[in-house]
Amino acid sequence: MDDEWVSDDVRAELDEVFAETDAMTRPSRRVTVRDDSSDDPSSDPSNDASRDSRETGRLSILTRRMRGFLRRGDVDATVATPAKSSLSKASAPAKPVAARKTSAPSSGSSSGKKRVVISDDDSGPVPASEPAPAGASRFRQRRIAIRRAAGRRRLRWFSVVGIAVAAVLVLLLLLTSPILSIRNVEVEGNVYADPTALGDVIADLKGEPILTADLHGAETRLEAIPWVREASLSTHLPSRVLIQIVERQPIAFYRAVDGFNRVIDRDGRVLDVIEGDPVDYFPIRGTGPNLSAGDTVNQPFLGAAQLINALPADLLARLIAMSVSADGDVSMSLTDEVEVLFGRPNDFQTKLVGVVNEIKKQGSNKYATIDVSSGEPSVR
Numbered sequence: 001m002d003d004e005w006v007s008d009d010v011r012a013e014l015d016e017v018f019a020e021t022d023a024m025t026r027p028s029r030r031v032t033v034r035d036d037s038s039d040d041p042s043s044d045p046s047n048d049a050s051r052d053s054r055e056t057g058r059l060s061i062l063t064r065r066m067r068g069f070l071r072r073g074d075v076d077a078t079v080a081t082p083a084k085s086s087l088s089k090a091s092a093p094a095k096p097v098a099a100r101k102t103s104a105p106s107s108g109s110s111s112g113k114k115r116v117v118i119s120d121d122d123s124g125p126v127p128a129s130e131p132a133p134a135g136a137s138r139f140r141q142r143r144i145a146i147r148r149a150a151g152r153r154r155l156r157w158f159s160v161v162g163i164a165v166a167a168v169l170v171l172l173l174l175l176t177s178p179i180l181s182i183r184n185v186e187v188e189g190n191v192y193a194d195p196t197a198l199g200d201v202i203a204d205l206k207g208e209p210i211l212t213a214d215l216h217g218a219e220t221r222l223e224a225i226p227w228v229r230e231a232s233l234s235t236h237l238p239s240r241v242l243i244q245i246v247e248r249q250p251i252a253f254y255r256a257v258d259g260f261n262r263v264i265d266r267d268g269r270v271l272d273v274i275e276g277d278p279v280d281y282f283p284i285r286g287t288g289p290n291l292s293a294g295d296t297v298n299q300p301f302l303g304a305a306q307l308i309n310a311l312p313a314d315l316l317a318r319l320i321a322m323s324v325s326a327d328g329d330v331s332m333s334l335t336d337e338v339e340v341l342f343g344r345p346n347d348f349q350t351k352l353v354g355v356v357n358e359i360k361k362q363g364s365n366k367y368a369t370i371d372v373s374s375g376e377p378s379v380r
Contacts, residue, residue: 189245268302286324303345343373
C-alpha cells in the first residue's frame, strides 16, 4: 500500500462511520496520526515537501470531519505521537482530545510522511455520553408515554370524584343553612277554613329547609280541613312559601238527630255543624245522621244535594226546599205550590230532563204535582 495517500480501506471505514451515526451503536474508535518515515527507508527526500503539502490538506479535511463527529459524541479520536502509539495495548488508553490541524514540516525533515490509523480497540473506557441502542430508546419512550397516559387517567378520575364530593358538600351546606329555611308563609283563598288548623300547618312549615320541606304532606293536611277542596303549595327562594286554597261551596243543610244543622256541599261533605238555620243555603227536610265536620253524608241526603247542584237556573230560582222521606224517596218543592216527586235517588239526569220538558209543556196550566219516579212524567 502506498503510504503517500490515505488508504482505500480507511476511506471506506470513515464513510461507514459518518453514514451510520444514527443507525447503530459502534465501539469506540481511536484515530492516531503517526510518523512512519522510519518504516520506508527508500523514500525520496526530494519529494517530502510536495507530499507534506498534500497530506496536510487531507488531514485538515479529516480533522474537520472528526471534530463534527466528536461533537455528536459517537467516536473517541486521539491524536498521538510516535512515542505513544495507539497500537500498544499494554499502555493505558489515551485521553480523548480534539483533533487539530498540524503544520507541514520543513523539506529537510525525516518525518515528513504521516499515517492515519483507526483502531477498533475497545479496551478503553466507553464515554458516558454514548447513546443507547435505538430499540431500547424507543422502548423507554413507549414506557414513559404509557405512564403519562395512566397518570392523566388517574388525574381525570380524581377530578371527577373531587367535583362530586364538592357538590355534595355544597348541597349539604345549603340544606342546613338558615339562609334557605322557610321564614315567610302566605295564604290565598281561605274564607271559611278553620284558622286554627291552618295555623298549625303554617307553624310546622316555618324553619324547615325550603329545598326539603314536606310540601305534599302539608297539602294533605290542608285538604283534610272540612272547608278546603284543594290546596297547593309553592316555594319561592330563598325563604317564602305560598299556600293557595280552593274552598268548598256549601249548597244545603239538614237537621240531624241531635238537633244541630249540618251544612253540606255538592259531594255531601259536612262542612260545619251549626245551631241555627242558615238563610243562604237550601234546606233539606228530614232528619239526618249525626255527623262531624269533614264527614260525608250518604243517600238520600247526598242525592238531594246532587240534585240541587244539577238544577237549571230557572228551576233553581223557583226552588224552596228539598225533602227526603223515611223510605229514602226524594222530592222537591217549587213556588206556586208545585211538588216534584223523584222517587229513589237514582237516574237523576233522566228524571230531571223529564221534569223540565213537562213544565214547558204545561205552560200556564195549573198543576200541583209532577211525578217522575217511574221515569215517565205525569201531572196531577
